[in-house]
Amino acid sequence: MFRFALGRLFQAVPVLLVVITVTFFLVHSAPGGPFDADKAVPPEVLKALEAQYNLDQPMWQQYLSYLGDVVQGDLGPSFKYSGRTVNELIGAGLPTTAELAFYAMLVALGVGITAGVTASMRPNTMQDYIPMSAAMIGICMPSFLLGPLLVLIFGIHLEWLPVSGWGDIPGDKILPSITLGTAYAAYIARLSRGGMLEVLTQDYIRTARAKGLSEPVVIAKHALRGGLIPVVSFLGPAFAGLLGGSFVVETIFQIPGLGRFYVQAAFNRDYTLILGMTVFFSTLIIIFNLLSDMLAIWLNPKLRQEIRGSN
Amino acid sequence: MRYSHNVYLRFSDSVKLTSSTLFKGIALFGLLMVLTSCGTSENNVATGNRTGTLHWGNGTEPQSLDPQIATGVPEHHIISSVMEGLVGKDRKTLMPIPAVAESWEVSDDLKVYTFHIRKNALWSNGDSHTAHDYVWSWWRALQPALGNLYAYMLFPIDNAQQYYEGEIENFDQVGVKALDDYTLQITLGNPTPYFLQLLDHYSLFPVHQTTIEKFGAADERGTRWTYEGNLVGNGPFSLSDWKINRRIVVEKNPLYWDAENVKLNRIIFYPTENVTTEERMFRAGQLHVTNDIPADKIDVYRTQKNPALHLAPYLGVYFYRVNINTPHLSDRRVRRALAMSIDRESLTRNIVKAGETPAYAITPPGTIGYQPPQELGFDPEGAKQLLADAGYPNGDGFPATEILYNTNEAHKKIAVAIQQMWKKHLNIDIQLLNQEWKVYLASESAGQYQVSRAGWIGDYVDPNNFLDMFLCGGGNNRTGWCNEEYDRLILEVAPAMKSHKERLAIFAKAEKMLLDDMPVLPIYIYASKRLIDPSVKNYDSNLLDQASYKDIYLDGESPVTMQVDK
Numbered sequence: 001m002f003r004f005a006l007g008r009l010f011q012a013v014p015v016l017l018v019v020i021t022v023t024f025f026l027v028h029s030a031p032g033g034p035f036d037a038d039k040a041v042p043p044e045v046l047k048a049l050e051a052q053y054n055l056d057q058p059m060w061q062q063y064l065s066y067l068g069d070v071v072q073g074d075l076g077p078s079f080k081y082s083g084r085t086v087n088e089l090i091g092a093g094l095p096t097t098a099e100l101a102f103y104a105m106l107v108a109l110g111v112g113i114t115a116g117v118t119a120s121m122r123p124n125t126m127q128d129y130i131p132m133s134a135a136m137i138g139i140c141m142p143s144f145l146l147g148p149l150l151v152l153i154f155g156i157h158l159e160w161l162p163v164s165g166w167g168d169i170p171g172d173k174i175l176p177s178i179t180l181g182t183a184y185a186a187y188i189a190r191l192s193r194g195g196m197l198e199v200l201t202q203d204y205i206r207t208a209r210a211k212g213l214s215e216p217v218v219i220a221k222h223a224l225r226g227g228l229i230p231v232v233s234f235l236g237p238a239f240a241g242l243l244g245g246s247f248v249v250e251t252i253f254q255i256p257g258l259g260r261f262y263v264q265a266a267f268n269r270d271y272t273l274i275l276g277m278t279v280f281f282s283t284l285i286i287i288f289n290l291l292s293d294m295l296a297i298w299l300n301p302k303l304r305q306e307i308r309g310s311n
Numbered sequence: 312m313r314y315s316h317n318v319y320l321r322f323s324d325s326v327k328l329t330s331s332t333l334f335k336g337i338a339l340f341g342l343l344m345v346l347t348s349c350g351t352s353e354n355n356v357a358t359g360n361r362t363g364t365l366h367w368g369n370g371t372e373p374q375s376l377d378p379q380i381a382t383g384v385p386e387h388h389i390i391s392s393v394m395e396g397l398v399g400k401d402r403k404t405l406m407p408i409p410a411v412a413e414s415w416e417v418s419d420d421l422k423v424y425t426f427h428i429r430k431n432a433l434w435s436n437g438d439s440h441t442a443h444d445y446v447w448s449w450w451r452a453l454q455p456a457l458g459n460l461y462a463y464m465l466f467p468i469d470n471a472q473q474y475y476e477g478e479i480e481n482f483d484q485v486g487v488k489a490l491d492d493y494t495l496q497i498t499l500g501n502p503t504p505y506f507l508q509l510l511d512h513y514s515l516f517p518v519h520q521t522t523i524e525k526f527g528a529a530d531e532r533g534t535r536w537t538y539e540g541n542l543v544g545n546g547p548f549s550l551s552d553w554k555i556n557r558r559i560v561v562e563k564n565p566l567y568w569d570a571e572n573v574k575l576n577r578i579i580f581y582p583t584e585n586v587t588t589e590e591r592m593f594r595a596g597q598l599h600v601t602n603d604i605p606a607d608k609i610d611v612y613r614t615q616k617n618p619a620l621h622l623a624p625y626l627g628v629y630f631y632r633v634n635i636n637t638p639h640l641s642d643r644r645v646r647r648a649l650a651m652s653i654d655r656e657s658l659t660r661n662i663v664k665a666g667e668t669p670a671y672a673i674t675p676p677g678t679i680g681y682q683p684p685q686e687l688g689f690d691p692e693g694a695k696q697l698l699a700d701a702g703y704p705n706g707d708g709f710p711a712t713e714i715l716y717n718t719n720e721a722h723k724k725i726a727v728a729i730q731q732m733w734k735k736h737l738n739i740d741i742q743l744l745n746q747e748w749k750v751y752l753a754s755e756s757a758g759q760y761q762v763s764r765a766g767w768i769g770d771y772v773d774p775n776n777f778l779d780m781f782l783c784g785g786g787n788n789r790t791g792w793c794n795e796e797y798d799r800l801i802l803e804v805a806p807a808m809k810s811h812k813e814r815l816a817i818f819a820k821a822e823k824m825l826l827d828d829m830p831v832l833p834i835y836i837y838a839s840k841r842l843i844d845p846s847v848k849n850y851d852s853n854l855l856d857q858a859s860y861k862d863i864y865l866d867g868e869s870p871v872t873m874q875v876d877k
Contacts, residue, residue, distance in 0.1 A: 032749025037382065038766070040756070040786025041460060044476065049458045052532055082375035083533035084555070092555040148587070155595055163595040164588055166557075169355075251585045254592065256556035260584070269749050 001297065004307055005290060012286045019282045020070065020275065024063055027274050034079040034269040053079060053272075066275070075276035080268045086276035089261055096166055097257035100176055100249070101242035107181030108238070112188025113231065117219060119189070120196035120227070131189060138186030147179040147252035164254035176253040180246055184238055188231055196227035229299055236292025240285040354596030360846050360867035363576035365860075368583040368592070368601040372556050376537040378513040379452045379459045384768075384856075385602075389580055390513045392561050392860045393435075393544040397426050397445070397495070398510040402859035403851045405772055407507040411440065411517070411545065411568075412495075421502035422469075426495040432568045434519050435549040442489035444517045450482050451523070452514060454530035461514030464770070467503040501806040504814065505679075505773035512770060519543040547573045547861040556582055567861075574849075574864035593619070593842045599865070600850070600858075601842040606721060609665050609840065619842045622666035623852030626675055627768035627837035628777065629667075631714070631729075635830050636791040637761045639710050644701040646829035649762075650687045651694035652736035653729055655834060662728050663721070665840050670833035672822055673767075674777040675854075681774045681815045684823045691736035698737055706738030713742045716764035717751040725834070726764065755789055763789075768837070772854060774818040775801070781825055792830030797821050 035041055035049050050056045054065065069076055075086035115131035122128055154175060155163035162172040199205060200223055208222045247259030258277065265273035297303045355366045370385040378390050399410035412426040432440040449468075452459050453475045466472040469486030473479045486498030499506060509515055520529075522543045527534035535541055539553045547569070548561035559580040563573055583589035586603045593601050604612070604620070612620040633649070635641050655669030672683030695705070703709040714730065716722040723745065730741040746754060755763050767787075769776045779785065779801055783793035800821040808814035825831070839856040846867040850858060 030749070032753040036749055036752045036756070037460070038752065039382070039460070040789075042463070042786065044455045045458050045460055045462070048456050049532075052456070052458065077533060080374055081372070081555075082377065082380050083535055083537060089555065148591075151591055156591065159595070162597065163591045164597060168558075169597075252588055254581070254583065254585065254588050256554065256582075260556060267748060 001294065001307070004297075005294060008290050008293070012283075015286065016279065016282055020067065020279060021063075023275055023278045024066060025059075027269070027271050028059065028062075030269065032269055034271060036269070053077070066272075070279060075279065076272035078265075078270055078273045080265070080270040080273065086272050089273065090258065090276065090280055093256060093258035093261055096255060097243055097246055097250070097259065100166070100173075100180060100246055100255060100257060101239060103173060103177035104181035104184065104242050104246075105235075105239060107177050108184035108188050109231075111181070111185040113192050113228070115185070115189040116192030116194075116231075117196055117224070117227075120193045120200065121215070121219065123197060128193075132193065135186040135189040138182045139190075141182065143179050143183065143248045144252065146182055147175070147249060150175050150179060151252070166253070166255040166257075172253075176249050176255060179252070180242065180249045184242065187238075188234065191230045191234055192228055195230040196223060199223045199227040202226070225299060229296060232299060233292055233296045235295070236288035236290075237285070240281070240288040243284060244281045356596040356599055356844050356846065357867065359599060360865045363574070363865060365575050365578045365847070365863060365865065366597065366599045367578055367580050368589045368598045368603075369559075369580040370582065370602040371584050372582040373559070375533075376542065376550070377532075378516045378518060379448075379457060379461070380532060381513065382460050385580075385582070387513055388858070389550075389559055389561070390516065391546070391857070392548045392578055393542065393546040393550050393564075394513065394516040394518075395544075395546045396510045396512070396516045397428070398507050399859075400508070400511050400855075400857065402849070402857075402862060403853060405508075405853055405855060405857075407511070410511070415507075421504075422499045424497045424499070424506065425490075426497070428493045428495060429568050430493060432545060433566045434543050434545055435564050435566055436519075436522075436543045437566060438519070438521070438543070439492075440517070440545055441492040442495035443492070444520065445495050446487050446489050447520050448517045449485075449487050449515070451518065451529050453482075453485070456530040456532075458532055459514065461512070461770075464509050464512055464514045467499050467501070467506055467509070469498045469500045471500075503806065504811060505771050505775065508771040508773065517545060519545075548575075548578060551577075558582075569861065573861045575860065578860060590842065593844075596844075598842075599844045599847050604665070604840040604842055606663075606665065612842070618845050621839075621841045621843050621852055623839050623856070624666070624668065624675070624677075624854060625768070625837040625839040625856050626678065626772060626854040627766060628670050628673055628675060629725075629764075629766050629834045629837060630670065630673065631832040631834065632755070632760075632763045632765050632790045633830055633832065634758055634760055634763070634791060636758060637712075640712070640761060642701045643828050644697045645703075646832070647687060648694040648697040648701070648737060649733065650829050650832045651690045651697070653732055653832065653834065654689045656689065658725065658728055659835050662724050663835060666838035667835040668838075670836045672826060673780070673831060673833055674774045674818070674822060675769075675836045678769070678774055678777075678854075679772050680811070681818060683774070684819055684826060686823070686826055687829070694736060698739075703739070709737075709739040711740045711742055712761050713744050714762045714764070715744050715746065715751065715754060715760040717748045718745040722764050729834075758789065758791065762832075765831075766837070769855070774815070774822070775805070778818060778821055778825070781830065790830040792825075792828060794824060794828070797824050800824075 035046060054062055078084045078086055078089055081089065115135060119128040119131045151163045154161045161175055162169040165172040167173065205218060205223055208218045246257055247263050249255065250257045250259040261273065262277045265277060297307060359366050369388055373381065373386040373389055374383065375381045375386065376390055378394060381390060395410050397410060397412040398407045400406065401408050411428055411432050413429045415424055415426045417424055428440065428442055434440055449465055451457065452465055453462055453471060455475065462475055470479055470484050474482060474485050488496045490496050522541065523529055523536050526536040526541065539550050542550045547564055547567045549564040551562045552560035561578050563576050564570065567573060581598065583592065583602055586605050589598065589601050589603065590605055590608055592598045633640050633646050640646060659667045659669050671685045671688060674681060674683045676682055698706065714726045716726050726743050730743060733739050733741050754760055767777060767780060780787045781792060782788065782798050782801060783795065800817055805814050805817040808817060839852060843850060846865050848864050848866050849862040
C-alpha cells in the first residue's frame with residue numbers, strides 16, 4: 001500500500017508540471033491584462049506596475065521564476081488585491097470552503113445512501129421509483145435554481161433561516177450545505193442503489209439470508225460494505241468537486257470561500273491568483289483521488305490481491 | 312432466533328460504515344444545525360438600530376484601502392469612513408465644507424490656497440496631524456513607482472505633473488508648502504475652480520508616514536500598512552476588522568476632531584457581489600443599505616410605493632463610442648444620423664427604467680450649473696435625410712456595422728433596442744458583438760471596433776471631468792477624433808477664464824464642437840439605485856452617490872415616511 005501511494009505521488013509531479021505550464025501560457029495569452037481598466041492607465045503607471053510584478057521580463061523568464069517560487073510553496077502576490085499574497089487568499093478561503101464541502105458531503109451521504117439503499121431493497125416498486133425519481137430531479141436541478149428557491153421558502157417567507165453568510169448568524173450554514181449537497185446526494189443515491197443491487201444477488205447474501213438473518217442485518221452487516229464501493233470511489237472526485245465547484249453556492253449565499261476568488265481571478269486576469277488556485281485545486285484532486293483509491297483497496301479484498309500480485 | 316439477531320446487531324455496531332452509525336451521524340448533524348438556528352429572533356437591522364451599527368452592502372471586496380492605490384467605488388466608501396481630506400462636501404449640495412482644514416483663503420489670482428489645519432485633528436493613534444503630513448502624502452502620491460492611477464488629480468498643483476513625469480527632480484519646486492505645522496499653502500499652475508472638490512477625493516487624503524514606512528518603502532505597493540491593527544487614519548471611524556470576502560468593520564474613532572457629532576458606533580461593509588443575493592439580504596433584514604437593485608425588481612418596489620426604494624441622478628453618462636477611422640463612419644453626417652435615430656425617451660422609459668434620463672450631450676446637465684448644448688434630439692426624418700446625403704439613401708449600400716459591448720444582460724438589451732431603432736428608422740443592418748470585460752477593453756483601446764458601448768462616472772463635479780476625455784490622443788478618447796481647437800478651449804482657454812459663467816460658456820462652446828462631430832453617441836445619464844431601510848437617517852442622495860457616514864444615524868422607532876428623491 002505504501003509503495004502504491006508513493007508511486008502515485010511520484011506520477012503526480014509531471015501531471016502538475018503540465019497543468020502549471022499550460023495554465024501559465026493560457027492565462028498570459030488571454031486578451032487583456034491585469035491592469036486594464038475602463039479608465040485608461042497612463043503609460044508611466046503601467047510601466048511601474050509591470051516592473052513591480054516582473055511582467056516586463058521575457059515570458060520564459062517569468063515562467064521559470066514562477067516555477068521556482070511554486071516549488072518553494074510561494075504562489076506569489078495577487079495582482080488585484082494589493083498587498084495580499086495568493087497563499088494568504090487561499091488560506092483565508094479554504095477553511096470556509098472545506099467546511100461547506102464537509103457539510104454538503106454529510107448531506108449528500110446521509111440522504112443519498114438512505115435513498116439508494118431503500119430503493120435497492122425493493123427494486124421496481126414504489127419504494128424504488130419514488131426516491132430514484134427524486135434523485136433524478138436532484139441531479140437535474142441546478143444549484144442556482146435550488147439555492148434561491150430554498151432561500152425564498154425558508155429565508156424570506158417562513159423566516160426560519162438566514163438568507164446569506166457563513167458563520168455570521170446562527171443557522172446560516174444550513175441552506176448552503178443542503179443546496180450544494182443535493183446534486184451529490186442524488187448521484188450517490190443512484191450509485192449506492194446500483195452497487196447494492198449488484199451485491200444483493202451475490203451468493204454470500206443468499207447464504208446470509210439462508211442462515212435466517214433478518215433483512216436489516218443482511219443489509220447492514222453484509223451488503224453495505226460491498227454495495228457502497230462505487231460510492232467510496234466517487235468520494236474522492238466528489239470532495240474535490242465540492243471544494244472547487246462551490247462557486248455558484250458561494251455566490252448565491254455570499255460565502256467567503258475559494259470558489260468566488262477563482263472565478264473573479266479569471267475575470268480580473270489576476271495571473272498569479274488563477275495559477276495559484278489551479279495548482280492548489282490540481283493538487284487537491286490528485287490527493288483525493290489517491291485517498292479514495294486507497295480506501296477502495298482497503299474495502300475490496302480482490303483489489304488488495306492485485307496490488308500485492310503486482311508488487 | 313432472537314438470540315442470534317442480537318449478536319449480529321452487536322457485531323454491526325462495531326463496524327464503522329453501517330447504516331445505523333450513519334443515521335446517528337445525520338441525526339446529530341441535523342440536530343446541531345437546528346440547535347444553532349434557534350434564537351434568530353432579531354435580524355441585523357433591528358440589532359444594528361439598537362447598537363448603532365450600520366450594515367452596508369458594498370458591492371465587492373476592496374482591492375486595497377491605500378487611498379493612493381485604490382480606484383473603485385467600494386474602496387471609496389470604506390476609505391472615506393476611515394480617512395478625511397482637508398475639505399469635505401455638503402452631503403446634499405456637494406459644496407465644499409471644512410473638514411481637516413477649519414478655514415482657507417484663496418488669493419485674488421485664484422492660484423494660491425492657504426489652509427488652516429485644526430489643532431485638534433489627530434491621527435487615530437494619537438499622533439498630531441500637521442501640514443507636513445500633506446506635503447509627504449502628496450510627494451508619495453506622485454512617485455511613479457507607486458502606480459497611483461489618480462496621480463493626475465494632483466496635476467492642477469504647480470509643477471506636480473512635471474515632477475511626476477520626471478522633468479523636475481526636486482519636490483521643493485512643486486507648489487505644496489507647509490508654512491508652519493498648521494498652515495498649508497498650495498500654489499496651482501492655473502486657476503482651477505474645482506480644486507477644492509479634488510481635496511475630498513481619496514487620492515488626496517493624507518496618509519500616515521510613520522505607519523507606511525514601518526511596513527515598507529514609501530513608494531512600495533502592497534505593503535501591509537492598510538490591514539486591521541496596522542492602519543492609522545484620521546477619519547470619523549477606524550478599521551477594526553477585515554475578513555477577506557466576508558466583512559470589513561470600522562468602529563467610531565474617539566480621537567476624531569468631531570467625534571462628538573459622529574452618531575454611529577460601527578459600520579459593517581459587506582462585499583455583496585451578487586445583486587440578487589443582496590436584495591434578498593435586504594428583505595431578510597440583514598442590510599440597512601444595498602449597493603444596487605436588480606433591474607427587474609425596480610418596478611416591483613415602485614408599484615408597492617416601497618419607502619426603501621431610492622433612485623437619484625448620478626454623475627455619469629452611458630454612451631457609444633464611434634470609431635471614426637472606420638471608413639463608412641468617418642463621415643460625420645452618418646454619425647449624426649445614428650445619433651438622431653436613437654429614441655432615448657423610449658429607451659430610458661421602457662428599457663433601463665431606473666430613473667435614468669435621456670442624454671443628448673456628454674456632460675450631465677446641471678453639473679455645477681452647466682447646461683450642455685442639447686442638439687440632435689430624436690428626428691428620424693432628419694436622420695434619414697442625412698444618411699441619404701452621405702450616399703446611403705434609405706440605408707442602401709450601408710456596410711454591415713457592429714456594436715461592441717461587454718457581456719452583460721443590461722448592455723445587451725440596450726444594444727438590441729438601438730439595433731432595432733437603426734433598422735427601423737435608417738434601414739441599416741447592425742450586428743451585435745459581446746466580449747468578456749477585459750477582452751472588450753483591449754479591443755476598444757486598440758481601436759478594433761466600429762461602435763462600442765461605454766460609460767463614464769465623474770470623479771468630481773465639473774464639466775472638465777467629462778470633456779477632457781476627448782482631447783487628441785487622450786487615453787480615454789479611443790474614438791480617433793481629434794480637434795486642436797477643442798483641445799485649446801479645454802486646456803488653455805477655459806482654465807484662464809476669470810468667472811465661473813465665462814468658463815462654463817467656453818465648455819459649452821467646446822462641447823458643441825464635440826457634438827457637431829459626434830464621435831460619441833450620448834444615450835442616458837445614470838441613476839444611483841439603492842434600497843435603504845427607513846431607519847437610516849441623514850442619508851441624502853447626491854450626484855456623486857457619496858454618503859456622509861459621520862452624519863448618518865439609525866432610528867428604528869420613528870414612523871416610516873415615503874422618501875422621494877428628486
